[in-house]
Amino acid sequence: MTPQTQTQTQTLTQTRPVPARTPPEVVPKLRLEGVGKTFPVRAKGRGRRGAPATVTALQDISLDIADGEFTVLVGPSGCGKSTLLDLLGGLTTPTSGRILLDGEPVTGPGLDRGIVFQQYALLPWRTAQGNVEFGLEATGVPRGERAERAREVLALVGLTGFEDRHPHELSGGMRQRVAIARSLAYDPGVLLMDEPFGALDAQTRESLQDELLRVWERTGKTVVFITHSIDEAVHLGQRVAVLTSRPGRVKEVVPIDLGSRTEDEDVRSSAAFAEQRHRVWELLHDEISTAQRQEREPSTA
Numbered sequence: 001m002t003p004q005t006q007t008q009t010q011t012l013t014q015t016r017p018v019p020a021r022t023p024p025e026v027v028p029k030l031r032l033e034g035v036g037k038t039f040p041v042r043a044k045g046r047g048r049r050g051a052p053a054t055v056t057a058l059q060d061i062s063l064d065i066a067d068g069e070f071t072v073l074v075g076p077s078g079c080g081k082s083t084l085l086d087l088l089g090g091l092t093t094p095t096s097g098r099i100l101l102d103g104e105p106v107t108g109p110g111l112d113r114g115i116v117f118q119q120y121a122l123l124p125w126r127t128a129q130g131n132v133e134f135g136l137e138a139t140g141v142p143r144g145e146r147a148e149r150a151r152e153v154l155a156l157v158g159l160t161g162f163e164d165r166h167p168h169e170l171s172g173g174m175r176q177r178v179a180i181a182r183s184l185a186y187d188p189g190v191l192l193m194d195e196p197f198g199a200l201d202a203q204t205r206e207s208l209q210d211e212l213l214r215v216w217e218r219t220g221k222t223v224v225f226i227t228h229s230i231d232e233a234v235h236l237g238q239r240v241a242v243l244t245s246r247p248g249r250v251k252e253v254v255p256i257d258l259g260s261r262t263e264d265e266d267v268r269s270s271a272a273f274a275e276q277r278h279r280v281w282e283l284l285h286d287e288i289s290t291a292q293r294q295e296r297e298p299s300t301a
C-alpha cells in the first residue's frame, strides 16, 4: 500500500459514519389509533338539517397492546365494548382512525385472531373433538394433524377424556372450554374474548378464569377480554382499560399488580385486590350512572 492510499484508507475509516445504535422500536401487537365507529340508525325523521341519524358508539380510542399482554376492557352497558372487539376481529371497519396488528392495518377477519363469544356457538351434531377440528378443516390442515391438534388444545383447556362428548352432554363451563379450544386450534397470536363467562354460574366462572390464566401463561397469547364484572377484570387483567359511557372513550388504563394469579392462594380476598378493585369501581361508577340516564332517553339510546 502506498503512503497515499494508506492515508486515504485511514481517512475513509475515520469519516465513515458510525451506525446509529438506537434501539429498534417495539411494535405493539395491537395498536388502536384514534378509532371511532358510527352507525347509521333508523330514527323518526332525520338528524339535523336532514342528515341521516347516526349513533356514535366509539370515539377516538387510542391504545397499544403489547405482545403477550392480557388486557381487559370494562365499561357500562352500551359503551361500545362489543363494537370494539368486532373492530379488532375485523368483522367491521372503523369510521375513523385505524387498527394495526403487528404494524399492519387490520382489513378483515383472519386466523391470526381467535374470537370467543358469550354464546358457545358449537355445532350440536359434532363431538367436542369434531367441533375443534371443524375450524381447522377450512384451513386445509391434513386430517391426522387436525385430530392431533384438537386433542392437544382440548387437553390445554382440561378436557382430556371428553373428546367424544356432544355439546348437550357437557356442562356450560365445559362447552365454553370447547369454544376456547376451538379458537386456540389454529394457534392465533391474539385471543379476543367477548364476555365469554357471562352466562356461567359464579363458581364455574371463577374456575374458568383460573383455567384461562393458566392457558394464557402456557401459550403466551395476547388476550383482549371484555367483561361487565369488575372482579373478573381485576382478577384477569394485567391492565384494565375503563371505557366511558357512550360514545366509548378510554377513560383510564389501570395497571393491575396482584403477583401470580395462578397460585392456589385466594388472591380475590387480598388487600391488593380490594384496593385495585376499588380504583376500577371509582372510575366506572359515574359512567354507569350516565349510561343508565342514556338508556332512559330513547333518543340517545
Ligand SMILES: Nc1ncnc2c1ncn2[C@@H]1O[C@H](COP(=O)(O)OP(=O)(O)OP(=O)(O)O)[C@@H](O)[C@H]1O
Binding pocket: 039, 040, 041, 055, 056, 057, 075, 076, 077, 078, 079, 080, 081, 082, 083, 084, 246, 301
Ligand atoms: N349494527 C349496529 N347498528 C346500529 N347501532 C349499533 C350497532 N351495533 C351497536 N350499536 C350501538 O352502538 C352502541 C354500542 O353497542 P355495543 O354492543 O358495542 O355496546 P356494549 O358496551 O358491548 O354493550 P353491552 O355491555 O350491553 O353488551 C349501542 O348504543 C348500540 O345500540
